[in-house]
Amino acid sequence: MNEFVHQRHKPPSELDRARELVLAVPQLRSNVNLARIIRTAGCCGINRVITSSNQRIDAKVARDSLEHITVERRRSLAPVLRELSSEGYSIVGLEQSSGSRNLHEFEFDRRSVLVIGHERDGIREELLGNLDQVVEIPVYGMPYSYNVATATSMALYEYCRQFPRG
Amino acid sequence: MNEFVHQRHKPPSELDRARELVLAVPQLRSNVNLARIIRTAGCCGINRVITSSNQRIDAKVARDSLEHITVERRRSLAPVLRELSSEGYSIVGLEQSSGSRNLHEFEFDRRSVLVIGHERDGIREELLGNLDQVVEIPVYGMPYSYNVATATSMALYEYCRQFPRG
Numbered sequence: 001m002n003e004f005v006h007q008r009h010k011p012p013s014e015l016d017r018a019r020e021l022v023l024a025v026p027q028l029r030s031n032v033n034l035a036r037i038i039r040t041a042g043c044c045g046i047n048r049v050i051t052s053s054n055q056r057i058d059a060k061v062a063r064d065s066l067e068h069i070t071v072e073r074r075r076s077l078a079p080v081l082r083e084l085s086s087e088g089y090s091i092v093g094l095e096q097s098s099g100s101r102n103l104h105e106f107e108f109d110r111r112s113v114l115v116i117g118h119e120r121d122g123i124r125e126e127l128l129g130n131l132d133q134v135v136e137i138p139v140y141g142m143p144y145s146y147n148v149a150t151a152t153s154m155a156l157y158e159y160c161r162q163f164p165r166g
Numbered sequence: 167m168n169e170f171v172h173q174r175h176k177p178p179s180e181l182d183r184a185r186e187l188v189l190a191v192p193q194l195r196s197n198v199n200l201a202r203i204i205r206t207a208g209c210c211g212i213n214r215v216i217t218s219s220n221q222r223i224d225a226k227v228a229r230d231s232l233e234h235i236t237v238e239r240r241r242s243l244a245p246v247l248r249e250l251s252s253e254g255y256s257i258v259g260l261e262q263s264s265g266s267r268n269l270h271e272f273e274f275d276r277r278s279v280l281v282i283g284h285e286r287d288g289i290r291e292e293l294l295g296n297l298d299q300v301v302e303i304p305v306y307g308m309p310y311s312y313n314v315a316t317a318t319s320m321a322l323y324e325y326c327r328q329f330p331r332g
Contacts, residue, residue, distance in 0.1 A: 004263040004294045009311075013304040040316050045306030063309035097170040104327045128170045137323070138179040138330065140211030143229035145175075146319075150206050153316045154323040157303070161270045161324075164304065 012045075015166035019045045020111040021159055022084065024077050026127075027053035028148065029119045035061035036149035037116065042069055044156045045166070052077045081113065081130040089113045093131040094155050095123045100134035108159050119148050178211075181332035185211045186277040187325055188250065190243050192293075193219035194314065195285045201227035202315035203282065208235055210322045211332070218243045247279065247296040255279045259297040260321050261289045266300035274325050285314050 023041055028034050034051070035058040041049055042065025050072045057066065074080050081091050090109040093100075095117050115131065117123040123131075137146060137154055146154070189207055194200050200217070201224040207215055208231025216238045223232065240246050247257050256275040259266075261283050281297065283289040289297070303312060303320055312320070 004259070004261070004265055004297055004300050006288055006291070006294075007262050007264055007266075008288060010262050010302075010305075012306050012310055015306055019306075036313065036316070039309060039313060042308050043305045043310065043312050065308050068308050093170070095170070096173050096176050098173055099170055100173075104330055122172055122174060125172070128172075131170055134170050136176075138326065139176075139209045140178050140181055140185075140326070142208050142231050142234050143205060144178055144209065146209050147202065147205060150202070150315070150319045153312075153319050157320040157323060158327075160304065160306070164270055 013164070015045055017166040019047060019166055021046055022089065022113045023049045024081065024113050024115045025049060025051040025053065026077060026116065026118050026124065028055065031055045031058055032061055033119065033147070033149045037152050038062045038069060038071070039065045040149070040153045040156055041065065044160050046156070048072070050074060050077065050080055077115070077127055078130055081115070081127065084113050085130070091115060091130055091132045093117070093123050093128070093134045094136070094151055095134050096136045097128070097134045100136040103135045103137045103155060103158055106135045108162050110163055114155055114159070116148060116152055179330070181211055183332040184213060185332055187212055188255065188279045189215045190247065190279050190281045191215060191217040191219065192243065192282065192284050192290065194221065197221050197224055198227055199285065199313070199315045203318050204228045204235060204237070205231045206315070206319045206322055207231065210326050212322070214238070216240060216243065216246055243281070243293055244296055247281070247293065250279050251296070257281060257296055257298045259283070259289050259294070259300045260302070260317055261300050262302045263294070263300045266302040269301045269303045269321060269324055272301045274328050276329055280321055282314060282318055
């Protein structure tokens with residue numbers, strides 16, 4: 001028989017270099033989803049979240065992720081995506097679209113921006129032209145769509161799996 | 167320039183066989199976490215969730231995942247874990263413990279039970295002896311712990327990645 005003993009609050013895993021993944025988040029319907037995304041990003045070692053929303057970030061949900069994440073508020077995402085693209089970032093949308101690739105098989109560039117969509121409307125039409133790639137997560141059953149914070153968590157997990165040391 | 171076009175509500179990915187992953191969930195602090203876990207399980211094609219909680223499952227969060235998931239309520243999880251073990255299931259805890267393995271590198275058995283822990287207290291001490299394996303997800307930054315539904319989503323994603331067709 002295995003004998004497992006709790007070890008809560010283990011020290012975090014170390015990164016050899018700062019994460020080069022940036023999250024771009026539109027105005028969402030739900031403040032809780034935004035805060036959940038930021039908490040997960042914090043746990044994944046992400047330092048930079050850009051959002052076109054003016055939503056409040058609920059500290060009870062986001063916890064102390066905000067101590068290490070800079071949240072940049074922009075009026076719209078298109079200009080900053082173009083800027084990041086010119087700095088060598090791959091712009092990757094998380095969306096169901098024509099030409100979207102399966103996250104299971106997708107290879108991230110280390111230097112990437114992950115663009116999240118709105119709960120109902122997904123990534124705004126006018127941003128689709130800014131994307132280099134689109135990834136989607138296979139859905140196998142009802143209700144046939146992941147919550148936006150859940151989908152973001154899965155994509156962040158996959159990125160960290162590919163770059164476990166940053 | 168890539169031209170991506172929205173394709174929302176694509177048909178789901180098909181499974182060649184029913185999923186053999188079972189989720190075991192204790193009494194949680196938050197009904198919303200339970201419902202979020204069930205929604206994600208539904209999207210992943212899971213059919214069976216066993217819980218020792220008597221919590222209400224918020225249909226606004228779980229959506230129609232419940233049409234295809236059987237939620238079995240048990241007084242406690244230990245007997246059913248022993249039962250499933252004798253039916254050939256690997257019992258895998260999602261927890262930080264001594265001897266826990268990194269989810270990034272963990273190979274699931276197709277026939278597995280994923281045992282979730284309580285938000286604060288993790289997997290109850292008396293269940294640790296029922297586990298064949300413990301997996302944990304690397305954390306890189308504050309707040310140093312994933313929300314329970316987030317961690318569950320990541321583990322379900324990893325399982326589906328390993329068994330994309332069931």
